[in-house]
Amino acid sequence: xxxxxxxxxxxxGALLAASGLVAQNLTIxxxxxxQGNCLPFxxxxxxxxxxxxxxxxxxxxxxxxxPINIFGLYFFNRNQGAQAGQxxxxxxxxxxxxxxxxxxxxxxxxxxxxxxxxxxxxxxxALGGPLNIGIAxxxxxxxxxxxxxxxxxxxxxxISNFTTVPPTPNDGMDADNSGSCALMARVWVxxxxxxTGGGAQCGGSLITGFDVSPVTPPTVTPEPVTxxxxxxxxxxxxxxxxxxxxxxxxxxxxxxxxGTAS
Numbered sequence: 001x002x003x004x005x006x007x008x009x010x011x012x013g014a015l016l017a018a019s020g021l022v023a024q025n026l027t028i029x030x031x032x033x034x035q036g037n038c039l040p041f042x043x044x045x046x047x048x049x050x051x052x053x054x055x056x057x058x059x060x061x062x063x064x065x066x067p068i069n070i071f072g073l074y075f076f077n078r079n080q081g082a083q084a085g086q087x088x089x090x091x092x093x094x095x096x097x098x099x100x101x102x103x104x105x106x107x108x109x110x111x112x113x114x115x116x117x118x119x120x121x122x123x124x125x126a127l128g129g130p131l132n133i134g135i136a137x138x139x140x141x142x143x144x145x146x147x148x149x150x151x152x153x154x155x156x157x158x159i160s161n162f163t164t165v166p167p168t169p170n171d172g173m174d175a176d177n178s179g180s181c182a183l184m185a186r187v188w189v190x191x192x193x194x195x196t197g198g199g200a201q202c203g204g205s206l207i208t209g210f211d212v213s214p215v216t217p218p219t220v221t222p223e224p225v226t227x228x229x230x231x232x233x234x235x236x237x238x239x240x241x242x243x244x245x246x247x248x249x250x251x252x253x254x255x256x257x258x259g260t261a262s
Contacts, residue, residue, distance in 0.1 A: 026210075037205075087136075096120055
């Protein structure tokens with residue numbers, strides 16, 4: 001298994017351990033039958049066509065209704081006819097953000113969209129190394145807070161310093177080729193013989209695994225002044241109740257019958 005970690009992995013582990021949150025794995029994409037796709041981690045730079053940007057958008061509905069922490073991404077090589085190969089050795093900058101763009105509008109635009117205001121880098125560096133069968137690539141990073149109610153999730157990949165090593169004859173990583181835009185979609189920018197092009201489609205998006213954990217609401221601790229005021233209020237109520245009780249014992253009701261002198 002090829003594991004890629006950023007420097008903030010220790011921070012991610014410490015935060016999760018301190019919070020006591022339970023990690024879960026969520027996989028998005030139709031898992032079969034599926035085929036492979038070499039973009040963006042297998043054939044971005046080594047072939048005659050160079051790919052400088054890749055985006056994949058994930059439907060918010062796949063993540064549920066409440067905010068979550070995302071701290072890992074998985075990509076797979078398990079498709080029919082899967083074979084080992086090599087990851088592209090170009091330099092990658094990968095980030096996550098929340099965007100209001102719908103999947104249909106994303107594909108219709110045919111070009112990359114602006115990243116969200118909460119755009120957060122999760123990896124920066126060269127890849128390379130073996131593309132194994134099974135879990136082919138795993139990124140671990142400090143938790144990214146994602147709120148599905150605020151929009152869809154966008155993975156943005158910028159690629160530079162293209163490798164000169166040709167890609168191995170391999171069909172790439174597992175891709176959802178159902179052709180449906182219900183779960184995810186992709187867009188890319190390519191360069192060939194001095195011309196810049198690109199495209200977008202629902203089919204071919206990489207099946208993606210996510211390490212996630214729930215976000216727990218913060219525990220509210222009363223301030224000392226608030227606690228003192230509450231204590232004074234309870235003390236006052238107790239004193240008031242005692243005084244009313246004494247009045248009931250010493251003051252006969254107005255309807256109490258008066259005695260007559262004998």
